Amino acid sequence: MSLNAKRLWGVTLLGLAGILAVYFVAGPARFWLNWVLWFVFLLTLALGSLFMVALEHLVSSRWSVPIRRIPERLSTLLLPLVPVGMIALGAVPVLYPGARPEALANKLLAGKAFWLGLPFFSLRVALCFLAWLLALSVLVRGSLRQDESRDPQFNVRARRFAPLAMVFFGLGITVVAFDWISGLEPEWYSDIFGIYLFAGAFLSALSGTLLMVLHLQGRGRLPEVRRDHLYNLGGFIFAFTVFWSYIGFAQYMLMWYADLPEEVVWYQKRTQGGWLAVVILMGLLHFVIPFFALLTRDAKQAGRRLHWVAWSMLAAHLLDLYWLIFPVLMPNPVLSWPELSFALFFLGGAFLWVHRVRELGADLPVGDAFLKQGLEFRL
């Protein structure tokens, strides 16, 4: 992966031209579907990274200190996502039935009009971003400052703040799941849906972190991170592929059994026609392949295997979101120039950002009081 800022700018601008054309040629609905897809995809990556950082402080984990800078850098993706999220609000009156005037005629939706309507929807988005940015500022900015100050007090502060950050994260990702994804079909609901999204978010953050570590190591940086650390990341990915499928299947099985009309239609839409192929592909990419690829002890330490598993994990998460969002309007999966333009724009933009934050702070959290313990970590 060679990150070259100039080329990335080119790709992003090309994508920008493409997505503008999408709005006017393919129509606003297609535009907003794609926009929401990429917004949620990058948001889950950023939030998952923030979760990793907060989790480390919360449970005083030591092994992960040497790699903490990576999720810290990735979680700064939240900053460019603020405008992306604001723009995404434009999708609400177009895609979200609960926020449209017809909703009042529907008894089910009329009762939830206040919650689903644009004003409160926007307020929730704003509150979520405020909470996350606060967590970002305390945990990530504090950690960057500690590089210079070497103040061990930061570790204490971060541990005190971590439980609150977890609340922000937990409530926030549930709101993201309910508002942006299941809000597309407000008659359908599933309590477990937030956890389902969380599983995908955590997996993609782990994969992103792993890829960044391997990328930096490929350039001779981060030599201190050893196979033992990689093993833990690989182990987490392994465990959470199972978690994701457990949650996904539990949700499916309960709905399949109960067979309630307002619940099963959601699955019916998503298993008919071309979507069935997507489900199967997703089951393979999101569970079967990574599960078997990471089953043995050696596999979780082998850089090359981890490398492709992490890439395919990210792809699987994107596919998962695509499968959650697109069937709302598309009876069959679509992949054409609008989707490609969006991929160029958002991937280009995301890589540009990652390229920039790659140099954020030292590669190791050098001021951290527990860095030494983390470096000494052995399996």
Added chain:
Amino acid sequence: MNSEKRQTMGPAAVLGLFDSADALLHAIPKVREGKLGRLETYTPYPIHGLDEALQLRRSPLAGMVVVMAFLGAIVALAMQGWMSAVDYPVITGGKAPFSWQAFVPIMFELMVLFATFTAGLGMLFLLNRLPFFGHPVLSSRAIRGITRDRFALSVEAEGGSLDPEAATALLSAAGAKDIEVLSLPARAEILDSAFILRALGGIVVACVVAGGLMFAAIKLFPVLPPMSHMQEQAKLNPYKPSTFFKDGHGMQYPVPGTVARGYLPMGPRTPEEANGLVNPLPRTRENLERGREAYTNRCAVCHGPLGDGVPTLTAAYNAKPANFVSEEFRKAPDGRYYWAIVMGKNAMPSQAADMPEEDRWAAIHYVRVLQRAQNAKDSDLEETKP
């Protein structure tokens, strides 16, 4: 006999102590070069790098666990598939008899069960050879140190041969202290063994005590059946007394001189008289739908969903329900059906007690539909052509 055997067995291991884990790790390569026997270490806590230093092979347990885990999943799938689709197919919740979705939780559970049992029992019995009391180290002087703060390295006999002098020299050259030569303890005869006797005695005592306590508990405390809400709810049970009515009966006689709606007694007294009955329900779409429901709910288990007399019950149901699509029953008058529903016949119980009259007649209409559907004439098709 035991003592003779012990003498012929020779030294089983030579063991030396080290003061630190590092000293142990450094000594291992030196001792290994001597190639005197299998190396083993005993330490108070796990030490990183020991596996590599000893050049231990990977435990075969992982492979065994994977195989057994998948076996567990397959067994669960086969078991459930056979039970719910082959041996006793019962439609539940409108799902197909073989619904893999419903099987997954059990497959998952059995997979975990097989895997954990294989891991636990395999480790204990196959790899650690569990019913093996008296490892030589247990009766050594060194054991106290090993369980506290000493690190032991032992050279163990491989194939029955070990040169104790050479091993002692090698260990002390590598820096070991308190070197001991250990021999295999005599294996206790199973039945003589005080351990076995004591263990069995302990189990017997524990059973007696637990049984006695249980007995006392049952006598002392009122028995609390678990989860009895359904059984104990306030309701009328047939043939049970009830305080709800004055006469103390759960079941009440109908008010004299009245009949429940829809349950008027049948006029005819013989089957021949009944043959003259005419179906009072008009043949409307609504009545046919009602008939389908009544038939599916009340008759289809025995007479088959198509009315062909093939029950959806297992072979254990031995009776031969009438085949409605046969010549005889196509010609039979409605009254014969009505008589059968009200009076029952041999293995067919009467349905009159809880099947309202209109449902009976509607079901008969529906039987006619089934008969027609399976004996359609070419002209039927033409009639329905647009």
